[in-house]
Amino acid sequence: MTALLDVRDLKTHFFTRDGIAKAVDGVTFSVERGEILGLVGESGSGKSVTGFSLLGLVDPPGKVVSGEIVFDGADLVAGGEEAIRGLRGKRIAMIFQDPMMTLNPVLKIETQMVETVLAHADVSRTEALTRCREALLRVGISAPDERLASYPHQFSGGMRQRVAIAIALLHEPDLIIADEPTTALDVTIQAQILAEVQKLCAETGTALIWITHDLAVVSGLADRLAVMYAGRIVEEGPTSEIIANPLHPYTRGLIESVPHGKPHRSLLQQIKGMAPSLLNLPEGCSFRPRCPRADDACRRAQTLGTPLPGRHVRCVHPYIEG
Amino acid sequence: MTIVADSVEQPVHPKRVAQDSPVRRFARAFIEDRLAVAGLAIFLLIALLAILAPWITPQNPYDLAQLDIMDGGLAPGEASFSGMTYWLGTDPQGRDMLSAIVYGLRISLVVATVSLLCAIAIGIVAGMTAAYFGGRIDSIIMRIVDLQLSFPAILIALILLALLGRGVDKVILALIIVQWAYYARTVRASAIVEIRKDYMDAARCLALSHRRIMFRHLLPNCVPPLIVVGTVQIAQAIALEATLSFLGVGVPITEPSLGLLIANGYDYLLSGRYWVSVFPGIALVVTIVAINLMGDRMRDVLNPRLQK
Amino acid sequence: MLVYLIRRLGQSLLAVTAMAFLVFLGVYAIGNPVDILVSPDATQAEIQATVQRLGLDKPLWDQFLVFVGNVFHGDLGTSFVYGRPALDIVLERLPATMELALVALFISVAVGVPLGVYAGLKPDSIGGRSVMAGSILGFSLPNFWQGMILILFFAVFLGWLPAGGRGETVNVLGIPVSFLTLDGLKHLLLPALNLALFKMSLVIRLTRANTREVALQDYVKFARAKGISHRRVVFVHILKNIMIPVVTILGLELGSMVAFAIVTETVFAWPGMGKLLIDSINLLDRPVIVAYLMLTVFIIVGINLVVDILYSALDPRVRLSEVKG
Numbered sequence: 001m002t003a004l005l006d007v008r009d010l011k012t013h014f015f016t017r018d019g020i021a022k023a024v025d026g027v028t029f030s031v032e033r034g035e036i037l038g039l040v041g042e043s044g045s046g047k048s049v050t051g052f053s054l055l056g057l058v059d060p061p062g063k064v065v066s067g068e069i070v071f072d073g074a075d076l077v078a079g080g081e082e083a084i085r086g087l088r089g090k091r092i093a094m095i096f097q098d099p100m101m102t103l104n105p106v107l108k109i110e111t112q113m114v115e116t117v118l119a120h121a122d123v124s125r126t127e128a129l130t131r132c133r134e135a136l137l138r139v140g141i142s143a144p145d146e147r148l149a150s151y152p153h154q155f156s157g158g159m160r161q162r163v164a165i166a167i168a169l170l171h172e173p174d175l176i177i178a179d180e181p182t183t184a185l186d187v188t189i190q191a192q193i194l195a196e197v198q199k200l201c202a203e204t205g206t207a208l209i210w211i212t213h214d215l216a217v218v219s220g221l222a223d224r225l226a227v228m229y230a231g232r233i234v235e236e237g238p239t240s241e242i243i244a245n246p247l248h249p250y251t252r253g254l255i256e257s258v259p260h261g262k263p264h265r266s267l268l269q270q271i272k273g274m275a276p277s278l279l280n281l282p283e284g285c286s287f288r289p290r291c292p293r294a295d296d297a298c299r300r301a302q303t304l305g306t307p308l309p310g311r312h313v314r315c316v317h318p319y320i321e322g
Numbered sequence: 323m324t325i326v327a328d329s330v331e332q333p334v335h336p337k338r339v340a341q342d343s344p345v346r347r348f349a350r351a352f353i354e355d356r357l358a359v360a361g362l363a364i365f366l367l368i369a370l371l372a373i374l375a376p377w378i379t380p381q382n383p384y385d386l387a388q389l390d391i392m393d394g395g396l397a398p399g400e401a402s403f404s405g406m407t408y409w410l411g412t413d414p415q416g417r418d419m420l421s422a423i424v425y426g427l428r429i430s431l432v433v434a435t436v437s438l439l440c441a442i443a444i445g446i447v448a449g450m451t452a453a454y455f456g457g458r459i460d461s462i463i464m465r466i467v468d469l470q471l472s473f474p475a476i477l478i479a480l481i482l483l484a485l486l487g488r489g490v491d492k493v494i495l496a497l498i499i500v501q502w503a504y505y506a507r508t509v510r511a512s513a514i515v516e517i518r519k520d521y522m523d524a525a526r527c528l529a530l531s532h533r534r535i536m537f538r539h540l541l542p543n544c545v546p547p548l549i550v551v552g553t554v555q556i557a558q559a560i561a562l563e564a565t566l567s568f569l570g571v572g573v574p575i576t577e578p579s580l581g582l583l584i585a586n587g588y589d590y591l592l593s594g595r596y597w598v599s600v601f602p603g604i605a606l607v608v609t610i611v612a613i614n615l616m617g618d619r620m621r622d623v624l625n626p627r628l629q630k
Numbered sequence: 631m632l633v634y635l636i637r638r639l640g641q642s643l644l645a646v647t648a649m650a651f652l653v654f655l656g657v658y659a660i661g662n663p664v665d666i667l668v669s670p671d672a673t674q675a676e677i678q679a680t681v682q683r684l685g686l687d688k689p690l691w692d693q694f695l696v697f698v699g700n701v702f703h704g705d706l707g708t709s710f711v712y713g714r715p716a717l718d719i720v721l722e723r724l725p726a727t728m729e730l731a732l733v734a735l736f737i738s739v740a741v742g743v744p745l746g747v748y749a750g751l752k753p754d755s756i757g758g759r760s761v762m763a764g765s766i767l768g769f770s771l772p773n774f775w776q777g778m779i780l781i782l783f784f785a786v787f788l789g790w791l792p793a794g795g796r797g798e799t800v801n802v803l804g805i806p807v808s809f810l811t812l813d814g815l816k817h818l819l820l821p822a823l824n825l826a827l828f829k830m831s832l833v834i835r836l837t838r839a840n841t842r843e844v845a846l847q848d849y850v851k852f853a854r855a856k857g858i859s860h861r862r863v864v865f866v867h868i869l870k871n872i873m874i875p876v877v878t879i880l881g882l883e884l885g886s887m888v889a890f891a892i893v894t895e896t897v898f899a900w901p902g903m904g905k906l907l908i909d910s911i912n913l914l915d916r917p918v919i920v921a922y923l924m925l926t927v928f929i930i931v932g933i934n935l936v937v938d939i940l941y942s943a944l945d946p947r948v949r950l951s952e953v954k955g
Contacts, residue, residue: 057851060754089857096855101848106870112853115866119858167856469645473930474886476893477923481653484911484919561772568774569896569908584775591782600782603775614770 002073003030004174004207005054010067010077012046012053014278021278023049023062025231028304031175036201036208038222038239040215040254042275046231047211048097051177054209055094056084072174090120093168097180099160103152109163110148116170135166139196158189165193169200175207182217194221216258219243227251230276230286233304237311247311247318249291285315293317351623361615368609372428379421384576419597422583423605429579430606433490434559437497442552444498445505446544450536452506453513464510467503475500475562483571493572497559508551512544546624553617557610564606580606635939642935647698649927653920654697701924707917711910716917720903720925725805726796727902730894731887733818734825739880742830746837747864747872753842761834768831773890777824777897784820791820794899821898825891829883836879840872847871874941881937885930 012024024046031037041047052058054069056076069076071092076084088094096102104112110132117128129148136144139162152160161181168176178197182190198221201208212218218225219239226236227248235248246252253271273290282288284299291298295317302314353359371378412418452463470478482496517540525535564581566572568588573579578586580602587599700706706717745765749758768776785793796808796817808814844850845868853867854860892904899905903922910918 052851055855057854059846059851085857085859087857088855094852094855096848096852098848102852104849104853104867104871106874107866111866115858115862116856119856119862164852469648472645472934473649473927474889477886477889477926477930480892480907480911481923484907557770561770564772565774565893568772569893571908571911581772581774584778588778591778591786596782596786599778603778607771607775610770610772611767614766618766 004033004035004072005031005209006068006070007050007054008068008070010050010053010069011065012049012058012062013065014062016061016279019279022231022281023278024053026067027228027231027233029226029233029236031207031209033174034201034205034207035224036198036210036222038218038225039209039211039228040213040218040225041228042213044275044278045228046278047213047228048179050228051094051179051209051211054177055088055092056081057094089116089168089173090171091173092175092177093171093173095161095164095168095176095178095181098184099157099164099181100184102164103160105152107151108148109150109152113148113163113167113170116167120171131170132166135170136163138169138200139163139166140192141166158185158193161185161189161193162196165197165200169204169206172204173206175209176201177209177211179211180213181210183212183214190217215243215254227254230281231278232286232314233312234287234314235312236304241311245319247307247313247320248287248315249293249317249319250287252319253290348623352619355619355622357615358619361612361619364608364612365616368427368605368612369431371424372431375424375428379418379424381418381421383417383422383425419601422578423580423602426578426580426583426602427605427609429490429573429577430560430563430581430609433494433497433563433573433579434556437494437501437559438552438556440494440498441501441555442505442548444502445507446509446541446548448502448506449509449544450513450540453510453517454532454536454540460510463506467506470503471507475558476565479562479566480569480571483566488571488574490573490577493563493566496566497563500562501555501559504551504555505548508547509544512547513540516540516543550617550621550624553613553620557613557617560606560610560613580609634942638935638938642931645931646927649931650698650701650924651694653923653927654694706921706924709910709915709918711913711915711918716915716921717925719918720906720921723901723903723906724925725807726900727888727891727895727904729807730818730821730825730891730900730902731884733822734829734887734894735880735884737822737826738829738833739876741826742833743837743876745830746834747841747869749834750838750841751845751864753838762838765831765834768827769835773824773828773893774897776827777821777894780820780824781897792817793820794897796901821894821900824897825887825894828890829880829887832883833876833880836876837872840875841868844868844871878937878941881940882934885933888926888929 007030008028010024010027011022014021014023027046027050029037029039039047039050049058049062053064054071054076056064058064064077067077071087074083076087103109110129113132113135114125114128117123117131118125121128121131123131132148133144136147141147141159141162147155147163152163155163165181176197181197182193185193194217197208200206210218210222222239224237225239225242226233227242227250228234229250235242235246235251237247242251243255246255250271257271271290276282276286276289283301285291285294285302288294288298297316300316302316304312304314305318306312307318307320376382448463448467452460479496479500482499483492486492486495521539525539563572563579564584567579567581568585570585573582575582583602584599584606587595587597587602590596590598591600704717705715708714709716709719712719745761749761752758781793784791794817796814801807808818850863850867853863888903891900891902892907894900895902895904896908903926907919907922910916910922
């Protein structure tokens, strides 16, 4: 069986006045049906742009310049806007980062949900409303009728994100792209939403791409991880193996900077330096200026290698024990 | 603060510091836009024409001795009996339109420039006083500004001129009163941003005088937005003066600006002598468009929100 | 909400009072009010009567109160030219001006909003740039000049439309209107277009700027991610958001249109209040000038008040915060 989503050598560039920013520069990964993939990286690493590229939602001056996005056998890049629009909201849904910004402030929840149903299903308004109510109940929102008649500003952030998730689930999509959906929420709400999404995906067999900068959040959720740095995936593999034994120096740095499970008062490790400007990337490995293991070999162009079975890493000096 | 930073950097990167001088950076960004450069060139040419009017025009349009009623109503390019060719025609009194337009430009530009400078001066004082002292002074000044800006400029100018009567000085006064509020608001907005920064506390702690803080520290930061508002406003001032004069409440007949020339020719428009009205109109439009082309570019270059 | 209403009402009263004071100062303090308010060929007895009626022998402050009292009674003096109450004369001209302003407002929205949305969605296209260039011209060229060009082109050159006047009117509820007769419409079209052009530029700029801003919002991206049609994204999600600021500004601009109608009415000989004002200035008919100014100030302040209240009713966010507050 082929993968649900197969992304090959995707490049999304931003053509700014100061030059071309290669936000996504040759990203390759795949997602199986029902699988949860964690896409991890710092802000500016290109992980959100990757997500938007999948749905054809990159705003100018950004543009998908090359690569393939094969969803259930069809190439979305070659198919153009028309191919993607039919899938959006129906087979591929997206949840955004800031729930305060994702719902239109001047439209009732009802309007925003019903239009989503009607965009892909030929049903009556009453039928559409019934579906909306069900969807709200499923994400744990009680009294859906009252909620449907409300405007977004009458909801809390967590509640709005639930509504956004309910909208994403309306057509029981094959794939949900979640772009840091919990970052803007309180920690307690964060945990609830996480559990909710995990449960719903398991129930419906929906695959999930969870985009985050927070390794701690995604490690308990994702089946596999892909770590992005400066527009490229630097390491990819099963979550448990990466957490236990990160091969790329950047991944190791990320894991060591997470405060969990460390002796009290032990010093947190941090990655030195700052993420490079996408306009002016260093040649060879982009992480080279910040890497403790860098040497002259890192100045050459890097390829994704497979030093261990099922583990991919873009590094000439991976941490391989023994 | 900046002085210290410069003296450290200069020996290391002399070139970079020179490039980063704000005026140069502005000039470089400005000339990138060919339309804006064209606007600047046209405006300079117009200004030069207006300044040199008495020496370059074929006749002094207001010296009645030079006018010959026999030359009245000549079409553009027609020659008179005396052999002089009127490239833009003449009005019914035999006045050379080209000369009249250049003189008209002169009055239009003088009115706009003088009122602009006075309005800016008043606006700076009012805006900075409001921003610097805050509290009640601020709210009184800004109330007046808001009140005035809630009424259309043309209405206020008309009220004033209906009461004051015609005259170049009165038009200038009306334009000052109409315009100062824009500058006051602009200056206050940028001054308040600056006052909230830490170095202002430092300046106050050093017990520098109010005037020194206001003019040496605050004012320079208000200059870029003032330039932008000023360029837009000078075009508006020219247009407003022309409108007032067209309505017959602006400059007197003895000193016709472009607006009054257009109004004088308006009666002949329907009878086919379009040039008496249309050529001054074109001169007015070219002036305003040239200024706006510069203004648009300046706004792009000086607007911090658009800078990367 | 009630507190807000009262506060807003107070502000409006303050604005009217301030402008009344200015007009009063202009008329009473700068010149000799007897010269201003009494016809030049009045007899000594008439002058005496006016001095007493207006209390010109009293201190300035008392005079202002008398002036305000008279204003409240609708007494703004008697026109020198027409020999009738000045306010009546101005009010007779009000329908013509309001019709012109409202039709112009309608044109500026009906044409300006679509153009602005288009330019906002495609800011770098040739069409978008042309719309912007056109709006810069419309904004910066003097209104009277645009009117002249309209006359030159449509009335003189093409001969399609009349160059001035109001044409045939019919009475609706006792108010004469032009737009219901063909002749009236023909006369109305050019002046309304002239008055609309200036505001249209404003509408285009405003709509474009708001469209660009709203189009970048997450909720528009989210709406697209839901798979709804492009048309629905534009006409529901974007348009509904930009209409709030556009309607607000436009409401406020209606007042300035009444003022700007002075120019258009003069160019097209449209028999409204504005033309009356210019004629009165030329004839030194000062009571009519004062009546015009007070009425216009009142209209502008009133419109601002109504728009503010409507605005708070239109935007669900404002509505809620005001209820809470």
